[in-house]
Amino acid sequence: MASPVRKIIMMTRTNSMSWNPMEPLNFTAANEDGNCYSYDSRKLDEAKCVHRDHVSAVMDIDYAPTGREFVTGSYDRTVRIFQYNGGHSREIYHTKRMQRVFCVKFSCDASYVISGSDDTNLRLWKAKASEQLGVLLPRERRKHEYNEAIKNRDKHLPEVKRIVRHRHLPKPIFKAANLMRTMADAQRRKAERRKAHGAPGSILTQALRKRRIIKQIE
Template sequence: MSVITCLKWVPKGYARSEPLLEEVTMNDIEDIKAAEGEDLNMDTYDQEEAIPVFSNVEYEPQLENIEDEEEEDNKINPDDAIIITGNQKGDFSEVHVFIYVENSGALYVHHDFFLTAYPLALEWLPYNPQTPNEAGNCLAVGSFMPEIELWNLDIIDVLEPIGRLGGVKREKVSEGSSKKRKRTKTYTKGSHHDAVMALDIHPTRKNILASGSADCKVKVWDIIEHECKITLSHHEGKVQSIEWNPTEEKILVSGGLDGSAFVVGVDSPDSSKQIRVPSEIEAVTWNPFNPLEFSLSTEDGFLYTYDARNLGKPLYEVKAHNSQCTIAYSPGVPNLIGTASVDKTVKIWHGEGLRGIAERDMKVDSLFCLEFYKDSPFTLATGGTGGVLAIWDTEENQNVCNSFSRAK
């Protein structure tokens, strides 16, 4: 069974037009094995014998251009849209980098790479933490592991992340050691102690990343320094969703499986405000055009919108789906909200009053994740069980066109 567990759009202009190919050496493989606690004795590996012999194979002249053709296939055009998905296929955890050609509707996997654990959250990073003074194209990944992996999306056939935030300390096995030692789990300083379920990059300070975890903690990280700067412990249940306020740089909203959502200033966590709803919270998100409001979706299919200044009762409330759903605002169309549900449908709502506008069966089984595309704000991507990524240009729907206008 294949599942898309999470996804993220990449804004145009950040991906390299010609991604790099990872050059893997035997030393790289030895380091990876050692980091995983395996002793790879290179003395027993005969590199001469490992090289196959093709002396009796007739050479095909047409193969001369195969490398050039591969390089051409790897190119990314300026108008290509890029979508990143976290995939679980049986025992294999992967990230797929999709190219979506808007004019033709073509959608295909450009490249992919393996993860160490089941992916739960993705967050795109606009620079490479290894070269923070330059623009980049990287990805933070949260998974069942108590760490955040940082990957360079501009490298094909990559084997290892460029960095990790938190996690269990990795110890190399001493050379020549054949005994299995009992290992105790030792966490790095500031690490989460359970799965990382939610990630969000700061809207203006791009080196700051917030994370939510099954250990009921919210953490704020400095990606460049690879350090946890703040730990918040106000949740009593697993933290499922988190998002920075788009204009108030120290304010976060977070939602948990205990049905609680918190609005908190990271510099004054004791002054946090709390609401509680009757079901598990699946997603929380700020209104990008009215940052005093945030909305949330729940495991029993409800949508709520609150005024952050007065959490006594919701501004709006609606039964959106019959079961679990997630929610996303369009970043470029005021009041355009989308929801995706395990009932296999995507619905469009107007933010004022949470009025239903349109609905579509995406024909790709239960849906777990949803996001609008910043560079084409009527377009959304969704995915779930079945492992199929689906795109909907909602502007094709007449009701949507009549109900919304683009932000000026």
Template sequence: MSNIKIKVISRNPEDYLRATKRDIHKLPRNYDPSLHPLEAPREYVRALNAVKLERVFAKPFIGNLDGHRDGVSSLAKHPSRLAVLASGAFDGEIRIWDLAVRKCTRNFVAHEGWVRSLCYTPKGDTFTSVGDDKTIKSWKAEVESPDDEEPINTLLSMSVVTGVTHHRIKPIFATCGEHCQLWENTRNEPVKVFKWGVDSLHHVSFNQVEDNLLASCASDRSIILYDCRESGPLRKVVMELRPNALAWNPMEAFIFTVANEDYNLYTFDVRKLNHPVNIHQDHTSAVIDVDYAPTGREFVSGSYDKTVRIFETLKGHSRDVYHTKRMQRLTCVKWSLDNKYILSGLMK
């Protein structure tokens, strides 16, 4: 009979038994690297994901402003006071915030239904709001008592007004809805009405450098440019999908960026509208709002993919993405005038 070698593994059961039911089972493990050839790449992937998650989840988050009972539909920055912010909600409520202490200083119901848009005047002493009740209301920026919450002026529109923007110098402002209209606070009728045969307009914005130039986004997938001195629209650009919002570059008068439904942002030059200057990618859902930094070198975008992204103007991909675990679909984003903070409004 040939010699047979038998190896016997001997273990003390007491070393592998739990003292109590709450203890974790002790398992033997062989740490020989030859038995684990994928350990190094696996640990590299884990470390890389940990760095990405640390960058994405709540790292730059400073705080939230609680108070609205419904989702935030619009935001407005004060032109001269960094700590003042106005927000409108889907239930018609407007709140004025003191960002330094993160508290609400005023709140009142301004409209019946959705507050579509807010805009401060250049001096900052009043602000204008538009809503689903077809009214355009002007409010004092500061009131002495909470009981004095009546609008300074109320203008009635023939159709729902979806956006408002104020001229940088002149006491006129533009609204969009069924048509683009120019208004003065002293008149009950619009000064000018621009028509181009579209169903409706949902966003309008004045250029803050070439202050007679403004642009709007239409429901027929087009971007329409206007001049206050002209009697009709200037140019029209038709996109593949609907543009949701646009923002003018505060340093380059002829550059604007459009937030589009096809998950991208497009930067155009007014002097050559045949092709976009740049296409900014990375979002995974419709881009809802966009706002430029005061330097004009970067802009921020908010999307239905629950992320806020920062893009450099000359690059096609975002340099940063912000997302928190509690974040919902974004409806509006703003870049603070001191170039330090980003403000966002969310659905609930």
């Protein structure tokens, strides 16, 4: 074909994208602004979900064979794993020597993640950091399943949420995340004040899912 079926123009460059293997009409794009955007190919005027947490450009993305998770590699020297419908990452991997991450891949059994970085190294990570490798005895397997069931039962409690979400971050990334959060809060307050003091209906607020899209061409 000489022309595309549908096209969207975003505010920043898309570095990579990956189709969900279990939902063929859905894909996720890794963007230069540090976010990933999940779309339904039938409706491109709005993102289904915005995945945030990276503090620099997302360079590569790959879905797990299950379609429930995807892994991203970023210019901020970290690898993150997201739920397909989650706005924040459930896991972050980093080392002192790892530099900018340019490619990431899930293994075919969704147990491992491999990353390639600017320091000429390939690194193999466990998709679930706390999972025990090797053959498990029936008693050990039952113990792990029991612990997971308890966590799922109490996951709505604030104390459990805080423990599950807590991750150690390198100091530069921690400071950059705080700075981005402060800037986002300042922009939100500015927009609220402009809307409050402007003429009624003159300023319309737009969700982040639509804000980064300039135009859709069909």
